[in-house]
Structures are given as C-alpha cells and as structure tokens.
Amino acid sequence: MSSGPFDLRGKVAIVTGGNGGIGLGMAQGLADAGADIAVVGRNETKSSAAVAELRARGVRAISIATDVTDKAAVAAMTGRTVRELGRIDILVNNAGINIRKPPDALDIAEWDSVISTNLTSAFLCSQAAYGAMKETGGGKIINIGSMMSIFGASFAPAYAASKGGIVQFTRSCACAWAADNIQVNAVLPGWIDTDLTRRAREQIDGLHDRVLARTPASRWGASADFAGIAVFLASAASDFVTGTAIPVDGGYSIMG
16 A cells, blocks of 8 residues: 555544644645544534545545543544544644643633643543554554743743643653554644634734744744644654654744
8 A cells, every 4th residue: 555655545544633723734744645534623613624625635534523631532533433434543632722821820720621631632542542553553643742842931831731741741652652563753833823823922912023033934834834744753754753752843942
C-alpha cells in the first residue's frame, strides 16, 4: 500500500478538535497524504463541514461528537472509529480550551475544566487508542502542546500547567510504548491565527504587535502551517523520532 516515507494511504487518523484551527490544518495534511480521518469535536455543524472538506480530498472521513474528558465516551469514539474505518494508526490529541485569569483569580472549577480538557483528554484518548495500535503493529500519537509548554504567562496558569504536562506525558508514553512500535511526539504551536487567539488579541492589549516583533518570520502562523509536521510525525518518515516536543512557531521560541 505504502510507496514512500510520507505515504499515509491505508492509515486511519483520529483528530480531536479536528473541526477547526490547528486540528483541521493537521487533518487536511493527513488527508492529502492519503489517511482516512475521524474528526472528533463538540460542534457538530463545524464537524460536518470539516468532514465534507476532507472527503473532497478523496479520503473517507467521519464525524464523532465526543466528550473527550469522559472515559466511556472516548471508548465509544475509538470503538466506532475501528468499526467504521477499520483501524486506528494515528491519534492527534488537539482538543483544548483556555481561561485567561491570573492564578489568584482562577476558580477551582475553571482550573479543573482546563486541565481536564487539555491534559486528561490526551491521557484518555491515548489509552483508548493504544490497544488498536498495538494490534496492528504500531502507531503514531501527536500531542498538541503550546509555547506555554516552555514559557510562563501571568494570565494562563491552568493552560500552562496543562501544556507543560502534555510534554511530560508525551515522554512517558514514548518510553512506555516504544516496544509496541508506537511513536509519541508533541508539537508546540507558537502564535497561530485561530478563533482561540483572536479572543486573546481582544483580551490582551498589545499582543498582536508583541507577537510580530518577536517572531523572526514576522507573521502569525496559519492552520495550514501544521499540515507538514502532522504528516511527518504520522508517517514512516518519523519512525526513529519519539518523545520530542517540536516548536512550530516561526522562530518565536528562539528569540531573546
């Protein structure tokens, strides 16, 4: 089936938060490389539009509305993916939210919500996909971190904690599942033009100009900038790459 290191024909990918932003950008890249896609998201209207777009690229695609913080719902989601698409080879853990408040103003329910959506969901989905990947001889897990995996920010204590946790969780899974031929890596997006960051620009004075000033590429990232890294980390091209955390940030994290 496969004719090159980046060929994903015959592979099946689950992308959580795959109906928009970075998740959809990754799903589009995976589809263009030949992978069938299960789009997991809460907004069914957006998911339906994403599925139509992915099918237009010539692959099978389905939408599964799932609460990725609920173990039973996640088990049902992975079960349905195997039933309808045949297997699970790739998992992109991209579901995420942010609540922008300083630590002293953050309510425990808000903390729990962010940690659960951003970090616990990656644990639940990875655990649920593990058996299917092991059964077919291997797999690829791509966890979405953030610049907040590296830096602190006064307005993002729960988000930063969750994204720092993503990197360490990635490393643990990479060590645990290497013997099963499952590679686990993290991608750390910089400042990307998405719905989430548009809200940040409304809430944080001067953010837009500060981002441009610090980014060597002199622009905000786009969702399409994640197609290539998704294909690389999902394909045989990265079979000897595991436990890494790769910034996709236009150079933001290397600037002093």
